[in-house]
Amino acid sequence: MSATTATGTGPVLAACREEGRAALVAYLPVGYPDVPTSLRAMAVLGENGADIVEVGMPYSDPVMDGPVIQRAATEALAKGVTVDDVFAAVAAASEGGATPVVMTYWNLVLRRGVARYAADLAAAGGAGMITPDLVPEEAGEWIAASDEHGLDRVFLVAPSSTPERLATVTAASRGFVYATAVMGVTGARGAVGAEAPALVERVRAVTDLPVGVGLGVSDRAQAAQVAGFADAVIVGSALVAQLLDREPEEGLAALGALTRELAAGVREGR
Amino acid sequence: MTAERPTSEQPTPEQPVPAPPVPGRFGAYGGRYVPEALVPALEELDEARQKAQLDPDFTDELARLHRTYTGRPSILTEVPRFAAHAGGARVVLKREDLNHTGSHKINNVLAQALLTVRMGKRRMIAETGAGQHGVATATAAALMGLECTVYMGRVDTERQALNVARMRILGAEVIPVEHGSATLKDAINEAMRDWVTNVGHTHYCLGTVTGPHPFPEMVRDFHQIIGEEAREQVLELAGRLPDAVVACVGGGSNAMGIFHRFVPDDGVRLIGVEAGGDGVETGRHAARMATAEPGVLHGAMSYLMQDRWGQTLETHSVSAGLDYPSVGPEHAHLRDTGRAEYRYATDEQVMDAFRLLCRTEGIIPALESAHALAATLDLGRELGPDGLILVNLSGRGDKDMHTAAEWFGYVDEEGNAR
Numbered sequence: 039m040s041a042t043t044a045t046g047t048g049p050v051l052a053a054c055r056e057e058g059r060a061a062l063v064a065y066l067p068v069g070y071p072d073v074p075t076s077l078r079a080m081a082v083l084g085e086n087g088a089d090i091v092e093v094g095m096p097y098s099d100p101v102m103d104g105p106v107i108q109r110a111a112t113e114a115l116a117k118g119v120t121v122d123d124v125f126a127a128v129a130a131a132s133e134g135g136a137t138p139v140v141m142t143y144w145n146l147v148l149r150r151g152v153a154r155y156a157a158d159l160a161a162a163g164g165a166g167m168i169t170p171d172l173v174p175e176e177a178g179e180w181i182a183a184s185d186e187h188g189l190d191r192v193f194l195v196a197p198s199s200t201p202e203r204l205a206t207v208t209a210a211s212r213g214f215v216y217a218t219a220v221m222g223v224t225g226a227r228g229a230v231g232a233e234a235p236a237l238v239e240r241v242r243a244v245t246d247l248p249v250g251v252g253l254g255v256s257d258r259a260q261a262a263q264v265a266g267f268a269d270a271v272i273v274g275s276a277l278v279a280q281l282l283d284r285e286p287e288e289g290l291a292a293l294g295a296l297t298r299e300l301a302a303g304v305r306e307g308r
Numbered sequence: 309m310t311a312e313r314p315t316s317e318q319p320t321p322e323q324p325v326p327a328p329p330v331p332g333r334f335g336a337y338g339g340r341y342v343p344e345a346l347v348p349a350l351e352e353l354d355e356a357r358q359k360a361q362l363d364p365d366f367t368d369e370l371a372r373l374h375r376t377y378t379g380r381p382s383i384l385t386e387v388p389r390f391a392a393h394a395g396g397a398r399v400v401l402k403r404e405d406l407n408h409t410g411s412h413k414i415n416n417v418l419a420q421a422l423l424t425v426r427m428g429k430r431r432m433i434a435e436t437g438a439g440q441h442g443v444a445t446a447t448a449a450a451l452m453g454l455e456c457t458v459y460m461g462r463v464d465t466e467r468q469a470l471n472v473a474r475m476r477i478l479g480a481e482v483i484p485v486e487h488g489s490a491t492l493k494d495a496i497n498e499a500m501r502d503w504v505t506n507v508g509h510t511h512y513c514l515g516t517v518t519g520p521h522p523f524p525e526m527v528r529d530f531h532q533i534i535g536e537e538a539r540e541q542v543l544e545l546a547g548r549l550p551d552a553v554v555a556c557v558g559g560g561s562n563a564m565g566i567f568h569r570f571v572p573d574d575g576v577r578l579i580g581v582e583a584g585g586d587g588v589e590t591g592r593h594a595a596r597m598a599t600a601e602p603g604v605l606h607g608a609m610s611y612l613m614q615d616r617w618g619q620t621l622e623t624h625s626v627s628a629g630l631d632y633p634s635v636g637p638e639h640a641h642l643r644d645t646g647r648a649e650y651r652y653a654t655d656e657q658v659m660d661a662f663r664l665l666c667r668t669e670g671i672i673p674a675l676e677s678a679h680a681l682a683a684t685l686d687l688g689r690e691l692g693p694d695g696l697i698l699v700n701l702s703g704r705g706d707k708d709m710h711t712a713a714e715w716f717g718y719v720d721e722e723g724n725a726r
Binding site for chain 1: 339341348349500504507603605612614
């Protein structure tokens with residue numbers, strides 16, 4: 039399997055594979071609890087073992103997000119976070135030692151201009167973009183811009199995806215494929231979706247791209263479980279929850295601790 | 309009345325609107341901007357509705373329900389005492405307010421409920437602003453033995469408390485949404501979250517001509533009966549086509565329903581009326597066409613009220629049903645091609661027109677529909693006594709009594725009669 043590329047998330051995913059383990063992909067929204075603290079938090083992730091940082095841009099209408107991320111995003115927007123802050127967060131995540139990708143709803147990219155967004159992202163050191171509400175059929179401009187700047191384009195697949203859809207989506211993807219483990223929105227769950235291993239298997243049948251699995255992973259044991267069958271373990275809400283209702287320093291310490299646990303988990307999976 | 313919205317590079321009105329070249333696209337607008345998890349459900353829905361629309365079992369059953377349940381065809385009412393305030397032009401109302409459940413919404417919902425059953429799903433979810441779509445969905449679910457959940461912004465549950473009670477009496481679960489502005493757009497977000505989670509057994513009965521393909525096209529098709537009937541009826545009544553067809557535009561379903569059959573009639577002006585709220589200059593409004601900025605919300609590319617970063621702006625209207633930051637993509641296309649014109653009416657103009665229809669004709673319209681009436685007053689003065697205006701009276705005003713009674717000072721803040 040040699041689907042990873044020399045750009046984007048390719049090198050870090052290849053390095054994890056060399057080590058015989060899954061990668062840890064850690065999500066946080068920019069601007070929560072405030073912009074400066076969120077920039078520090080992005081660095082904390084890499085410093086504590088996250089391989090890839092998903093820099094989330096808060097959006098007014100986040101249809102794929104559950105209560106935890108939604109609450110953080112709403113508060114971040116109320117405090118005035120802007121799309122410009124994403125690029126600072128990308129740089130901060132990179133300084134922490136992880137490879138940064140942006141996760142954003144599509145209208146925020148459209149509004150800036152797809153070409154300009156891609157150029158700004160590449161200039162900030164971003165490896166690519168995850169687009170939860172963009173399917174390849176609507177992504178012509180983004181495919182062109184990501185080609186031009188050597189950026190990963192990470193589309194999502196779901197348990198409901200048909201074999202035809204899996205083929206279409208993975209053919210348009212670069213870097214890795216984001217497999218949503220359950221039907222539903224983001225949020226920590228008691229158990230990883232039973233459909234996830236079968237979905238990963240179906241994805242592997244149509245592409246050599248690494249497969250990341252997200253939605254619902256919240257602790258070391260779950261991270262180890264998912265690392266057993268996926269190339270990357272994606273964690274969001276559980277990390278965001280460490281920052282909720284805590285003073286910044288206390289929150290950052292808790293965030294670092296959970297990241298270390300999850301990083302240990304992905305090393306136990308195989 | 310506010311001036312007509314500026315439109316750019318309008319082609320001659322004689323030019324017919326070309327058919328959209330790509331399914332689900334209306335010029336540059338429409339499309340399908342959704343989480344991948346929903347794509348199979350949208351494809352299933354698209355296939356099911358295309359088959360159904362050609363299947364006599366479906367079309368006959370829908371026609372039977374329209375006749376025996378909804379009360380179609382809805383009648384035309386000429387309103388001369390109202391028209392006297394509109395420059396003496398002839399004004400006729402298409403009485404969708406007389407449909408079962410009190411608005412045009414039932415046309416679409418009955419069809420989607422039949423589709424839900426055909427797709428083998430057992431649950432319908434819906435979003436609602438003013439409550440009319442929620443009431444219609446709860447009604448159809450009761451009729452067909454389906455489970456029903458309706459999402460409604462907390463703000464709207466308060467101003468439309470009676471409709472919340474109606475939905476609950478009909479057996480639906482009503483979930484107030486606290487997020488964001490707690491109005492219609494947030495109810496749609498919540499309905500989409502539910503759908504992503506439960507798509508296996510749940511159909512999302514979207515209430516207007518927005519959302520990802522096939523909703524804009526499908527909902528329009530289910531409402532085009534309004535325009536088909538109205539065109540025949542007005543020809544019979546007046547012996548000619550109207551000079552203008554006027555309808556309010558929130559998401560735009562009643563307007564697309566009545567406009568669609570008239571699109572090929574070059575001499576008929578199509579006029580959509582948006583919520584001007586406190587006035588476009590105040591920023592507190594829902595006149596999407598006034599700024600005409602393209603963007604993506606809830607799965608479709610259309611005009612969108614957004615800030616410089618692309619975050620959705622909050623809207624305002626006295627009418628919960630028009631309080632929506634985007635608009636159906638086909639309307640955006642009709643505006644760009646010049647085939648339809650869009651105006652707006654402020655809350656104050658709307659309430660004046662509302663009261664005028666009540667007092668001159670004994671008809672209490674929905675506040676949404678009163679936007680179309682407000683525009684008609686101005687348009688009639690422009691056209692003069694030779695003008696003939698067809699107005700879609702999309703809903704009745706029972707649900708708005710509390711708002712109106714407060715506006716006119718008939719009740720105090722506690723709701724007690726003064």
